[in-house]
Amino acid sequence: MVVIPKVRNTYCPHCKKHTEHKVEQTKNKTMGSAHPQSWGKRAQKRHLSGYGNHGRYSMPPIGRRRLFGRKTSKKVDLRYQCKVCNKLHIAGDSWRAKKVEFK
Numbered sequence: 001m002v003v004i005p006k007v008r009n010t011y012c013p014h015c016k017k018h019t020e021h022k023v024e025q026t027k028n029k030t031m032g033s034a035h036p037q038s039w040g041k042r043a044q045k046r047h048l049s050g051y052g053n054h055g056r057y058s059m060p061p062i063g064r065r066r067l068f069g070r071k072t073s074k075k076v077d078l079r080y081q082c083k084v085c086n087k088l089h090i091a092g093d094s095w096r097a098k099k100v101e102f103k
């Protein structure tokens with residue numbers, strides 16, 4: 001679990017200086033569902049349809065396999081709202097965490 005302060009002093013690109021910001025969590029844009037025709041989605045469809053041998057002879061043993069959607073953590077993006085100009089901006093860096101708490 002990651003604990004983040006609700007209010008943080010950080011750079012505001014609109015005011016062009018450090019100001020107090022309210023911190024909120026947003027969904028990471030890269031975490032959307034895969035396109036139905038993407039390689040991973042087609043592979044998943046192949047796997048779920050039961051056709052073929054699921055790559056049994058060209059894959060690592062089951063214990064080391066990473067199949068679909070096995071990651072338990074989610075990517076977190078933080079959204080900052082400037083208290084001076086009330087404008088929002090999203091922090092450029094995102095990281096993985098199972099749970100995020102604001103204090």
Ligand SMILES: [Zn+2]
Binds near residue numbers: 012016019082085
């Ligand atoms: Zn500002």
